[in-house]
Amino acid sequence: MTIPCDLRRDGFGRLVFAAADGRVHENVQPVRAFPLSAADAGIALLSAEGKEVFWAPRLAELPEAARRLFEEEFVQREFMPVIERIVAVTSYATPSTWQVATDRGATTLVLKSEDDIRRLPTPGALLVADSNGIHYLIRDRARLDPHSQRILKRFL
Amino acid sequence: MNTTPTLLQSAPAAERETPLAALDIDLDAQLAFRAGRLVLTPTHVIDGERRWPLAGGLSLAHHDHKGIGTLELLDGERLLARWRYTLSHNPAALKFERAFNRQRDSLVRGLPPEPPAAATCPVCQAPLPSDEDECPNCARELHTPPSTWVLLRLWRFARPYQGMLLTGFLLTLAATAATLVPPYLTMPLMDDVLIPYQNGTPIDWIKVAWLLGGLLGAAVLAWGLGWARTYLLALVSERIGADLRTTAYEHLLKLSLEYFGGKRTGDLLARIGTETDRINVFLSLHLLDFATDVLMIAMTAVILFSINPWLALVTLLPLPVIVWLIHIVREKLRTGFEQIDRVWAEVTSVLADTIPGIRVVKAFAQEAREAERFRAANRHNLDVNDRLNRVWSLFGPTVGLLTEIGVLVVWGFGIWLIAQDSITVGVLTAFLAYISRFYTRLDSMSRIVSSTQKAAVGAKRIFDILDHVSSVPDPAQPAVLPPPSGAIRIDDVHFRYGNRVILKGVDLDIRPGEMIGLVGHSGSGKSTLVNLICRFYDPSGGAIRIDGRDLRSVAVADWRRHIGLVLQEPFLFFGTVAENIAYGKPDATREQIVAAARAAHAHDFILRQPFGYDSLVGERGQSLSGGERQRISIARALLIDPKILILDEATSAVDTETEFEIQSALNNLIRGRTTIAIAHRLSTLRRADRLVVMDRGRIVEIGNHDELMARQGHYWRLYMAQSKQLDAPPALGEEREAS
Numbered sequence: 001m002t003i004p005c006d007l008r009r010d011g012f013g014r015l016v017f018a019a020a021d022g023r024v025h026e027n028v029q030p031v032r033a034f035p036l037s038a039a040d041a042g043i044a045l046l047s048a049e050g051k052e053v054f055w056a057p058r059l060a061e062l063p064e065a066a067r068r069l070f071e072e073e074f075v076q077r078e079f080m081p082v083i084e085r086i087v088a089v090t091s092y093a094t095p096s097t098w099q100v101a102t103d104r105g106a107t108t109l110v111l112k113s114e115d116d117i118r119r120l121p122t123p124g125a126l127l128v129a130d131s132n133g134i135h136y137l138i139r140d141r142a143r144l145d146p147h148s149q150r151i152l153k154r155f156l
Numbered sequence: 157m158n159t160t161p162t163l164l165q166s167a168p169a170a171e172r173e174t175p176l177a178a179l180d181i182d183l184d185a186q187l188a189f190r191a192g193r194l195v196l197t198p199t200h201v202i203d204g205e206r207r208w209p210l211a212g213g214l215s216l217a218h219h220d221h222k223g224i225g226t227l228e229l230l231d232g233e234r235l236l237a238r239w240r241y242t243l244s245h246n247p248a249a250l251k252f253e254r255a256f257n258r259q260r261d262s263l264v265r266g267l268p269p270e271p272p273a274a275a276t277c278p279v280c281q282a283p284l285p286s287d288e289d290e291c292p293n294c295a296r297e298l299h300t301p302p303s304t305w306v307l308l309r310l311w312r313f314a315r316p317y318q319g320m321l322l323t324g325f326l327l328t329l330a331a332t333a334a335t336l337v338p339p340y341l342t343m344p345l346m347d348d349v350l351i352p353y354q355n356g357t358p359i360d361w362i363k364v365a366w367l368l369g370g371l372l373g374a375a376v377l378a379w380g381l382g383w384a385r386t387y388l389l390a391l392v393s394e395r396i397g398a399d400l401r402t403t404a405y406e407h408l409l410k411l412s413l414e415y416f417g418g419k420r421t422g423d424l425l426a427r428i429g430t431e432t433d434r435i436n437v438f439l440s441l442h443l444l445d446f447a448t449d450v451l452m453i454a455m456t457a458v459i460l461f462s463i464n465p466w467l468a469l470v471t472l473l474p475l476p477v478i479v480w481l482i483h484i485v486r487e488k489l490r491t492g493f494e495q496i497d498r499v500w501a502e503v504t505s506v507l508a509d510t511i512p513g514i515r516v517v518k519a520f521a522q523e524a525r526e527a528e529r530f531r532a533a534n535r536h537n538l539d540v541n542d543r544l545n546r547v548w549s550l551f552g553p554t555v556g557l558l559t560e561i562g563v564l565v566v567w568g569f570g571i572w573l574i575a576q577d578s579i580t581v582g583v584l585t586a587f588l589a590y591i592s593r594f595y596t597r598l599d600s601m602s603r604i605v606s607s608t609q610k611a612a613v614g615a616k617r618i619f620d621i622l623d624h625v626s627s628v629p630d631p632a633q634p635a636v637l638p639p640p641s642g643a644i645r646i647d648d649v650h651f652r653y654g655n656r657v658i659l660k661g662v663d664l665d666i667r668p669g670e671m672i673g674l675v676g677h678s679g680s681g682k683s684t685l686v687n688l689i690c691r692f693y694d695p696s697g698g699a700i701r702i703d704g705r706d707l708r709s710v711a712v713a714d715w716r717r718h719i720g721l722v723l724q725e726p727f728l729f730f731g732t733v734a735e736n737i738a739y740g741k742p743d744a745t746r747e748q749i750v751a752a753a754r755a756a757h758a759h760d761f762i763l764r765q766p767f768g769y770d771s772l773v774g775e776r777g778q779s780l781s782g783g784e785r786q787r788i789s790i791a792r793a794l795l796i797d798p799k800i801l802i803l804d805e806a807t808s809a810v811d812t813e814t815e816f817e818i819q820s821a822l823n824n825l826i827r828g829r830t831t832i833a834i835a836h837r838l839s840t841l842r843r844a845d846r847l848v849v850m851d852r853g854r855i856v857e858i859g860n861h862d863e864l865m866a867r868q869g870h871y872w873r874l875y876m877a878q879s880k881q882l883d884a885p886p887a888l889g890e891e892r893e894a895s
Contacts, residue, residue, distance in 0.1 A: 031763050034734065034746060036770040041746055050764050057747065118772065 003056050005066040007045070015069060017045050017053060025053050030070045035078070037121045043070060081107070082137045083128065086148040092155070095131070102136065109136060114155050126152075174198070177255035179248050181241040183224065194227075194239060196255055199263070201229060208236055212264040216253045220657065225249055306616045307608070310435070313399050317392045324392065325447070327385035332451045334381055336459060337374035339589035341367050343463075347582030390440045397436030404428050404621050411621075412628040413692040414653075422508030423501040427621060430500075431614035438611035446604045449597045456594050460587065464579055470569045471591055474562045478555060485551050492544035493609045497617065499540050503533045559595035566591055628694050634711035640702050640718055642668035642799045642830035644689060650697030651684055651853075658684045660853040661698070671831040673844030675871060680850040682834045686802050689832065690719055720798030720825070724805035726789035728780075733762050734769040736788055740796040748795060756791035757821040758784070783814030790821050801826055803833040807840055815840065838875055847871060 006018040010026070017028045025047045033042030043062075045054035056062055059070060081102035090097040094113045100106070109130035111117070116129040124140035138144070141152055179194040195202045200209055208214065213232040220226065225246050229236040241249060314321060345367050353359050405428055460468035510517055510526050517526050570584040644666040651659035659681045666672055674682040688695050691707055700707045707715060720740075728736050737752055738744040744752075749769065753759045761784050765771040773780055773788070780788070786806065793801065803822065807815045819840065825831075826843075835841050842861065849857035849870045856870050864871035 031768060033750065033763060033768045034770050035767050037732075037734070038746065042750060042769070044763050046760070046763055050760060052760050052763060 002063050003061050005054060005056065005062050007054075007066040007069050009069060015045075015073065019053055028053060030073045032074070036127070080135050080137050082139060083144075083148075085145060086151045089151055094155075096155075100136070109134070111155070117155060176259055177252050179227075179239075179241075179252040180245060181227075181239050182245065183240040183242065185238070185240070187224070187240060192239070194252065196252060196259060198259060201256070203237065203239070206237065210256075210260050210263050212260070214260060216256050218249060218253050220246065227253070306619055307612050309619060310396070310400075310439075310615055313396045313403070314392075316399075317395060320388060320392045324385050324389040324444075327381055327388065328444070328447055329451060331378055331381035331385055332448055332455060334374050334378035335593075336452070336455055336590075337378075338371050339586050339593070340459065341370050341374070342589055343580075343582040343586040345582070346585045347580045351581055386444070389444050393436055393440035393443075396439060397432050400435065400618060401428060401432040404432065404618050407622050407624075411624060411626050412694075413687070414627050415624060420501070420505040420508065422503075422505035424621075425508065426497075426501045426504045427617050431497075431617050434614045435611050435618070438607050438614075442604050442607040442611070446608075449604075452597050453594065456590050460590060463583055463586065464573075467566070467570060467573060467579065467583070467587055471562065471566050471587060471594070473565065474558045478558055481551070481554065481558075485547060488547050489544065489609050492540065492547075494613050495540050496537070496544065497613050499533070499537045503530070503537055506530045506533050562595060563588070563591055628691050628712055630711050631709050634714065635705060635709045637705070637710040637714045637718075638703070640799050642666075642670075643703055644800070644830065645701040645704070646685070646689075646698075647701060648698035649685075649688060649695045649700060651681075651688060651693065652696045653684075653693075658853055659688075659695070662850075662853075662855055664848060664855060664858075666830060666832070668830055669828060670846065671826055671833065671844045673841030673847045674832060674834045674850060675838060675841065675847055675874060676850035677874075678836075679852075681853045682850055683804060685850070686804055686832060686834060689800075690721065690802065691715060717796070718799040720793030720796060720801045720829075722786070722790055722793050722801075722803045722806040722822075722825075726782075726785040728773045728785055728788060731772070732767075732770050733765070733773055733788060736773055737769075737791045737795055739792050744795055749791075752791040752795040753788075755794050755821065755824040756787045757817050758787040758791050761787075781814075783818060786814075786818055787821055790818065790825060794825050799829060801829045801831045803831065803835070805834050805836060807835065807837070838878055849874075 004020075007028075008016055010016050014027045015030070017025045019025065025045070027048045028045040029048075031044050031046055032039055033044060040059040041057065043056050043059050044052050047053045059067060062070065081104045083100045083102050085101040087099040087101060087106075089099070094111055096111050098109050098111060100109060109128070110132075111128065112131050118127045118129070119125070120127055122140075124142050126138040126141055128136040128138065130136065138152075141149060144152065175195045175197055177196040181192045181194060182189055184190040184192070192203065198210075200207045201214075202208075208229060211231070214236075215230050215232070217228040217230060218225070220243060223243050225241050225243055227239045227241070227249055229238070345364075349359055349364055349367070408424065408428070457468065457472060460471055506526070506529055510530075517523060566584075566587055570579065570587060573579045574581060574584060644664075646662055646664040646666075649659055649662045650657075662681070662685060664672075674685065676682050684693075687693055688700060689707075691700075691712055694708060702710075702715070729739065733753075734746070734749050737749050737758075741748075746769075750759065753762055753769075762769055762771070765779075773785075790806070806822065807818050815837075823843070826833075833841060833844065841847060844860070846858055846860060847864055848855055849864065851870055857864055857867065859867070859871075865875065
């Protein structure tokens with residue numbers, strides 16, 4: 001079952017949504033309701049004023065074209081590097097600067113406090129927030145290499 | 157109460173008079189403590205020498221203020237007498253008043269006094285169970301101090317592990333026995349090998365090998381057994397500690413708000429955290445050591461006596477002195493450790509007070525004062541510790557000194573015995589080997605004193621919580637609560653908090669689906685009434701009935717399941733938005749959560765959060781504004797679909813625009829539910845079917861907005877006062893957007 005969704009991209013690269021009541025909303029913003037616990041359950045379009053103008057219980061229920069636009073937009077907006085390896089940390093007491101290898105390349109992040117490491121509903125998955133508010137994802141800490149695991153353990 | 161006072165017998169006319177009721181009073185007119193007694197006979201009220209004949213115009217008035225009750229005898233024109241008493245006599249005073257009224261009425265009408273109606277509780281007036289003479293709701297205060305043998309009560313928590321404990325004990329026994337073997341083997345080593353060698357006999361190497369092998373074997377055995385029992389008992393004690401902690405916490409959660417109102421958070425934190433841990437350490441380390449020590453001492457004594465009774469007697473001579481010393485010190489330490497615990501709770505309390513109130517502290521620039529308060533608490537802590545350590549530090553060295561003297565005596569007496577040829581050198585060596593072990597154990601045994609005291613204090617404080625019965629107890633056989641219609645009947649409800657009277661006889665009938673607006677000055681008892689309906693407290697008099705059923709006859713949790721509560725300060729737990737909305741219904745689906753959030757007008761701003769419904773809120777997630785937090789708490793109340801909805805100043809903490817949003821969210825919420833709304837801002841109650849105006853613990857007006865305005869009474873005055881405020885520009889920017 002698909003939910004009709006009249007979504008297109010205009011010349012400025014912005015998303016334009018024509019609602020069922022005939023109103024056209026420019027510069028809408030696709031969002032996920034449960035980005036961490038169920039990324040594809042509950043997606044919405046917010047108008048430029050931050051009001052919900054469209055809702056679909058599941059991404060898969062959108063027509064092909066709209067879904068592609070949603071996904072394109074999510075890829076650009078959801079910056080969440082996945083930590084693949086922790087190379088080194090400056091100290092085991094926070095604030096601590098971590099040298100990490102992510103799926104988007106090597107970088108350093110500053111962990112302000114142990115509380116910024118958040119356990120996700122998926123077992124073993126962790127979300128690390130750095131001092132700038134960027135979130136790094138660790139998909140499964142049990143599958144990191146032993147060196148990274150040893151470091152990580154000191155912070156959990 | 158029925159004994160005839162001597163005063164009565166001395167009065168001439170009183171010989172035939174049998175007292176019907178008596179009231180012991182404990183204050184005089186100047187409010188000094190002095191015992192007195194008020195007696196009611198069939199014809200008179202008697203106070204010592206003063207007597208008043210019962211007559212139609214006579215009446216007793218009863219009221220109380222600040223913990224002091226007053227009973228006044230009036231004859232319709234003037235005050236005849238006034239008695240005062242502390243409130244512990246209040247039930248008796250009420251009883252006296254009832255007996256008085258009954259007797260006077262029967263005299264006036266010439267009828268025999270009617271027998272008292274079905275027994276009711278003297279305190280709360282609730283009917284008593286037929287076979288009991290104490291009200292189960294009121295007879296719950298504990299006045300007995302916890303016994304000093306409180307540690308034995310830990311057995312309740314140890315029982316599930318008794319098999320493991322027995323194994324542990326047997327292992328301890330075996331391990332201790334194994335450690336006693338080596339000194340025994342030094343005897344033949346000395347007498348049969350070394351001394352003969354000095355006298356010219358060659359060393360018997362096979363014997364030496366056997367003896368050394370035995371020594372090694374005993375040591376290895378003791379090591380193995382010791383490991384096994386330490387591990388086993390540590391395992392058990394951890395589990396006992398964990399059970400203790402969870403039981404205490406579960407019990408704490410069941411206690412009424414009254415209990416939490418009277419306790420400091422820091423103190424409760426310390427009790428459940430630190431004290432259980434201390435008990436834990438005591439059980440796993442000190443108790444184990446103590447058991448080992450006792451076994452060791454007993455076994456050593458037996459061995460020593462079997463080798464040589466005389467030398468054994470001399471060796472054990474300092475033992476009674478040390479036992480006596482332990483006893484003395486224990487007395488001193490017990491009070492000290494209790495004091496330390498209280499001081500420690502004080503230190504934690506300062507933290508627990510200050511940290512949540514940090515905005516106030518900073519706003520009033522009182523950091524230095526708070527630091528000083530903390531320093532003072534710490535200084536107090538130091539003082540108490542210093543005093544204690546003075547005794548404590550003397551204790552260890554004294555035991556050490558006694559040990560040294562003991563060894564000296566054994567040497568001296570041993571040498572004398574050898575000179576007499578009554579013992580061999582080997583025996584003396586064995587004794588010296590034993591005695592060193594013996595006294596080191598005695599020394600460590602003396603340390604048990606402090607940890608036992610600490611653990612006992614900890615246990616007492618834990619059992620303080622466990623022994624505290626909830627003041628909103630579940631009935632023994634809770635009535636089954638059918639789905640309520642939403643009708644609530646408040647029947648002559650009185651409420652007293654400590655010695656402050658808050659509600660004085662409130663009567664109100666709430667129809668199913670009705671919206672009631674509670675209005676009144678702060679302190680008029682609105683919130684108390686709502687708390688009573690939620691059964692956070694029980695009324696001190698009267699009853700609240702739901703569909704004709706006394707609230708006290710159903711299980712608390714059953715009732716609260718039907719109540720949705722939205723408070724002025726929405727409390728969000730640490731967790732995601734979705735978890736917070738689903739707090740009252742953890743198995744809610746995502747669709748239900750989203751639907752509830754939509755209805756609460758929270759959906760849009762939740763979607764705007766970086767992680768949507770997965771965003772963290774609560775203690776560390778303070779990025780939400782007051783209005784947003786409030787709407788999350790409305791969604792929470794909506795999700796459980798309650799029959800009765802209580803809004804306690806739900807919109808007071810937000811600005812007018814947000815209030816408008818919340819108001820439309822609330823309109824979704826109140827549809828089809830009995831709603832009781834408290835609001836300071838009268839405009840928010842426009843939709844109420846009836847407005848109930850309260851003043852100083854009483855309902856003074858009931859009606860809808862127009863009726864009450866027409867009456868020009870309390871409500872009208874409140875309304876006018878507020879609309880005047882609205883006309884004039886506000887003098888102060890009101891603080892909005894809670895932290």
